[in-house]
Amino acid sequence: MASQERTARMEKIVALCKRRGFVFQDSEIYGGQNGFWDYGPLGVELKRNVRQAWWQDMVVANDPMLPDAEAPAGFSIVGIETAIVMHPQVWKVSGHYDLFADKMVDCREAKGRYRLDHMRGRWVTGTLTPKAPAEGAEPAPAVSGDWYVTTMLDGPEAADALVKRACKLLGVKSNETHKLQWNSEISTLASVALDKYSSVIGPDTTTPGTLTEPRDFNLMMETHTGALQTAENKAFLRPETAQGMFVNFKNVLDSSRVRVPFGIAQIGKSFRNEITPRNFTFRSREFEQMEMEFFCQPSESPKWYSYWRDRRMKWYASLGIKSENLLLREHDKSELAHYSVGTADIEYAFPFLDEGEYGELEGVAHRGDFDLRSHSEGKLDKNLNVELGPDGQPKYRGSGKDLSYFDDQTRERFIPHVIEPAAGCDRTTLAFLCEAYYEDEAPDDKGVMQTRVVLRLHPRLAPVKVAIFPLIKKDGQPEKALEIYKAFKDAGINAQYDAQAAIGKRYRRMDEIGTPWCITVDGDTMKDGTVTLRDRDTLEQVRIPASEVVDLIAKRLRV
RNA sequence: GCGGGUGUAACUCAGUUGGUAGAGUGACAGCUUCCCAAGCUGUAUGUCGAGGGUUCGAAUCCCUUCACCCGCUCCA
Numbered sequence: 001m002a003s004q005e006r007t008a009r010m011e012k013i014v015a016l017c018k019r020r021g022f023v024f025q026d027s028e029i030y031g032g033q034n035g036f037w038d039y040g041p042l043g044v045e046l047k048r049n050v051r052q053a054w055w056q057d058m059v060v061a062n063d064p065m066l067p068d069a070e071a072p073a074g075f076s077i078v079g080i081e082t083a084i085v086m087h088p089q090v091w092k093v094s095g096h097y098d099l100f101a102d103k104m105v106d107c108r109e110a111k112g113r114y115r116l117d118h119m120r121g122r123w124v125t126g127t128l129t130p131k132a133p134a135e136g137a138e139p140a141p142a143v144s145g146d147w148y149v150t151t152m153l154d155g156p157e158a159a160d161a162l163v164k165r166a167c168k169l170l171g172v173k174s175n176e177t178h179k180l181q182w183n184s185e186i187s188t189l190a191s192v193a194l195d196k197y198s199s200v201i202g203p204d205t206t207t208p209g210t211l212t213e214p215r216d217f218n219l220m221m222e223t224h225t226g227a228l229q230t231a232e233n234k235a236f237l238r239p240e241t242a243q244g245m246f247v248n249f250k251n252v253l254d255s256s257r258v259r260v261p262f263g264i265a266q267i268g269k270s271f272r273n274e275i276t277p278r279n280f281t282f283r284s285r286e287f288e289q290m291e292m293e294f295f296c297q298p299s300e301s302p303k304w305y306s307y308w309r310d311r312r313m314k315w316y317a318s319l320g321i322k323s324e325n326l327l328l329r330e331h332d333k334s335e336l337a338h339y340s341v342g343t344a345d346i347e348y349a350f351p352f353l354d355e356g357e358y359g360e361l362e363g364v365a366h367r368g369d370f371d372l373r374s375h376s377e378g379k380l381d382k383n384l385n386v387e388l389g390p391d392g393q394p395k396y397r398g399s400g401k402d403l404s405y406f407d408d409q410t411r412e413r414f415i416p417h418v419i420e421p422a423a424g425c426d427r428t429t430l431a432f433l434c435e436a437y438y439e440d441e442a443p444d445d446k447g448v449m450q451t452r453v454v455l456r457l458h459p460r461l462a463p464v465k466v467a468i469f470p471l472i473k474k475d476g477q478p479e480k481a482l483e484i485y486k487a488f489k490d491a492g493i494n495a496q497y498d499a500q501a502a503i504g505k506r507y508r509r510m511d512e513i514g515t516p517w518c519i520t521v522d523g524d525t526m527k528d529g530t531v532t533l534r535d536r537d538t539l540e541q542v543r544i545p546a547s548e549v550v551d552l553i554a555k556r557l558r559v
Numbered sequence: 560g561c562g563g564g565u566g567u568a569a570c571u572c573a574g575u576u577g578g579u580a581g582a583g584u585g586a587c588a589g590c591u592u593c594c595c596a597a598g599c600u601g602u603a604u605g606u607c608g609a610g611g612g613u614u615c616g617a618a619u620c621c622c623u624u625c626a627c628c629c630g631c632u633c634c635a
Binding site: 010030352 | 560561569570571585586587588591592593594595596597598608609624625626627628629632633634635
């Protein structure tokens with residue numbers, strides 16, 4: 001359980017988001033929608049800044065002629081923006097169609113949900129041992145018959161588990177397993193007819209008949225292309241942006257003079273019918289991804305994998321995430337997607353999680369040549385062979401296009417391997433907000449300590465970069481302040497002007513939305529042309545010439 | 560999807576045994592104010608989450624539903 005302190009902190013962040021216009025519940029006046037969120041005037045600026053920081057680091061900054069000293073070689077990355085509704089075959093070949101359309105059964109008693117084709121079981125004949133009756137209750141009658149005993153384990157473990165469960169359920173001693181009267185081999189629940197479900201004993205219960213009928217849980221959102229809604233024109237909203245890069249691999253290669261190694265990057269919306277949207281914007285049904293597919297020589301791919309994994313970690317740190325809140329977690333072999341040689345998650349210690357727990361911000365995956373080969377040859381199976389249908393033909397055909405690459409330096413032709421850093425834009429934005437939220441104590445004008453809420457956002461992420469105040473509303477101060485304000489606007493720097501209320505209150509308002517600097521025009525400004533520049537984090541003020549403030553702030557924002 | 564909790568102004572909350580809603584903060588306007596939530600004056604805001612029912616009368620009782628929080632479950 002998340003500690004009360006962490007939960008309270010998260011609640012304050014959510015309240016601040018709403019109060020100051022960072023994040024609203026979508027369609028709130030109609031009661032809202034689970035898993036959908038809107039960004040308000042400040043939130044949209046923050047999120048734009050997150051996108052921009054990512055794009056700068058991933059696309060703009062890289063050039064083969066200007067290699068990063070840490071990188072195995074120089075490289076370029078180009079951006080694209082692809083359609084949300086892609087050809088339905090893309091999702092069949094990528095595996096999302098099969099994977100996202102699972103039949104599931106629920107257990108009414110154990111409250112569990114299971115994938116139909118993951119539940120294994122075996123028919124056995126015997127008499128169910130009744131449970132010990134509760135005090136004063138009638139003992140349940142023993143029931144004889146055929147029972148389908150189940151487990152969620154796989155392979156040899158499944159066989160062992162089924163023997164153990166059958167012994168327990170039918171009252172057979174564990175050293176007399178030969179007495180078990182099996183009358184089928186191990187199968188999945190998918191092979192069991194619906195009218196036999198009353199004899200099925202779920203994996204986490206001892207009572208037969210507690211499973212619901214199998215139901216579809218299609219995690220891809222569906223739509224139709226064209227006005228008629230027929231099965232033929234059914235289409236899907238993309239569950240990830242990555243496929244846009246793979247299907248455009250050849251287009252990019254042919255049109256942009258890139259050479260391997262290079263990357264294709266995209267920022268865009270994706271959609272998944274998550275079963276349990278939860279934790280504010282962390283798991284949403286409509287969300288934005290920042291993904292990059294890096295294509296390289298297969299033999300060099302391990303080096304590139306390490307490089308991107310480490311570089312992406314540094315990106316979060318460079319924008320203010322403290323190292324103790326950031327975790328790089330390499331997946332175990334068993335966790336790896338079937339096509340992946342290695343995967344690491346970059347995770348953040350969100351306050352809605354328990355102490356010591358982390359939530360995923362980004363996955364950096366070595367995907368081998370799975371994607372390009374799939375789109376060329378057809379959907380691949382676990383062993384990277386083309387998956388065949390019942391007719392012996394590919395289950396889902398690829399494009400048939402040659403997606404290999406010819407290296408004219410080495411005279412080699414190969415299918416590049418892919419390293420994929422895939423980040424969640426909304427999650428990252430939320431992490432920056434959580435990281436930035438502080439409450440500290442500052443004295444008011446009477447010397448009484450007051451709680452101050454401050455968002456210590458990195459200046460590049462802050463929605464408002466600078467605020468300009470006249471100390472008092474007379475003596476020409478508002479006019480002078482407006483002049484400076486306009487200079488910031490003209491320079492393309494997001495500034496705010498505020499002459500309302502006492503100066504202390506104005507500072508606090510800016511602290512709460514993370515504005516890094518406040519500039520105040522006072523009596524001295526009118527005499528010597530200097531203003532005070534107040535720092536959000538240190539509360540220190542320095543006097544500088546009004547004519548230099550725009551350049552100074554612009555310079556600080558570039559660093 | 561299951562279990563528990565919550566839903567009243569922008570925010571935090573109060574609202575007595577059913578008798579058509581209040582406080583503080585905030586916002587806005589004015590006065591004042593030469594540096595960290597000051598003071599004074601004034602203004603605006605809610606179909607009490609939504610729908611239905613009981614009742615002469617519902618924020619309050621009943622049903623349905625939606626959303627959020629906590630715990631399960633799930634998370635390619």
